[in-house]
Amino acid sequence: MATGAALSSFSVNIRTNPPVKISGFDFSSSTTTQLSPYKSYSPHFAFCSRGSSRIVSKSIVKASIDGVDSLGISSLDADIPTPIVLIDQDTDPSATIVQLSFGDRLGALIDTMKALKDLGLDVVKGTVTTEGTVTQTKFFITLLSSGRKVEDPDLLEKIRLTIINNLLKYHPESSSRLAMGEAFGIQAPVKKVDADIPTHIHIKDDGPKRSLLCIETEDRPGLLLEIVKIMADVNITVESAEIDTEGLVAKDKFHVSYRGAALNETLSQVLMNCLRYYFRKSETGEDSY
Template sequence: MLDGVSRVILSANFHIKHDPVSDIVNYQLIGYTYSAVNVICSVPLSCPPLFLSANFWFPCCHLYRICCQPINSANVSGASSTASDDAVPQPVVLIDQDSDHDATIVQLSFGDRLGALLDTMKALKDLGLDVTKGSVATHSAVIETKFHIMRLGRKVEDPDMIEKIRLTIINNLLQYHPESSEKLAMGEVFGIKPPEEKVDVDVATHVIVQDDGPERSMLDIETADRPGLLLEITKIIADVNINVGSAEIDTEGLVAKDKFHVSYRGAKLDSTLSQVLVNCLRYYLRRPETDEDSY
């Protein structure tokens, strides 16, 4: 019963913690779905024995405190951004252009602090994009949220739009989880707290080209992240007359780790062209720091 109206609980998620000393099991209801509406809620609740695995049964539990509101990035699993005493996890934004032929896959994680990301989906829709499918999975206490995104019924292929997607997601993360600013390069300008550790662009920049079959090569780039980085990389690749077939754009905290399937006139890059591409990328990716130091 909620606000005098009976609701059918369709699904629920719990955090369960067992204290081996006192033998007390603590249950925490972190969210449930009723009438096709997602809420985060901690309400008086009596639940029957909860079957967790083939060997474990837990007794009846009672949860207290009433607090119901729509889920978004500000409302994290179990609590909002109140986990200030905990170490801030590393935010990861992955844009995958290779796994799905028809859609761009965006994967986002920030430890266990993300909710249903309704605000992020709205921001992507405001870019003229359609979120066709979504999923949430937990791996080693890290919640990974995936969106399948299309534009006009097709995969997003415009590098400018892909960079807008990346920056939009990071901006939303900074807005609803301000503690993430100390782990993101854009936290330097837009966050409440700049990163404590700075990435040395000369040390962090690695560019490798490897064969990936007779028709394409794999370009791996790792460098310090910054706004507009993807556009810089794609422009450099285009200036060398190399084609990009697909890409995986991975932002891990302060570092960008990107992969591109590239080719030249329908074939993999030869050793000479590979070296030209590597040298160009290394020069331009390291140049911003060099220019600043020269003044």
């Protein structure tokens, strides 16, 4: 997959053993390279890791900034990794962290960074970490207008869907592992999410002033917005969240409170009933809550 925004600097951290030399860059263990926005870098490279005496790399997908000549997929690939898109609102107080992994198949992600900028976002820092056969890319993003982290649930959902759409575009083989591959990919998932993925909802105390809401369910467009809307309807405040899209499954965590305190047993039950009602209607194809 590819993606790109104009960056003041982009810090690429590669941890490999032994060091790997890629496209003229010699990445040693725990090294950091600053990429200048005033120099020209080809997006046609992919990070891979070296194990023993051979490079573990099943395919390389090329992608350009303008989307031309975007595909180059080996037909010999049988094992498709699970795509993971994680939006982390907790770790960094001043930036929203977006983490993306798709086995060892991710390239420079120039087009994804550009798509994030088109949403009015600035990628202030990025890291790429290779461990074994898995490459994880993290973007630290803020609002271009204010330099602050993203708080709007609507924009967080747009970020998630933008990244998944780019994944489907530049890695079409991922459609068989993503819920949205059913409608937008070249190959629908083999499993039907409404039949194979049950919904789990848990609420527990996370200190005296907030509770932790954990939801695991089938992924779908607009899921985050619906969950936040349901909580707003019962006057529950979302303080922070971690939105994890793992293939066909959404695994979301919300730190929530009610009038500055953790949810009591009655309010927790009300919230769980509302959420179950929404998920049940979604599974049966009725109008959303």
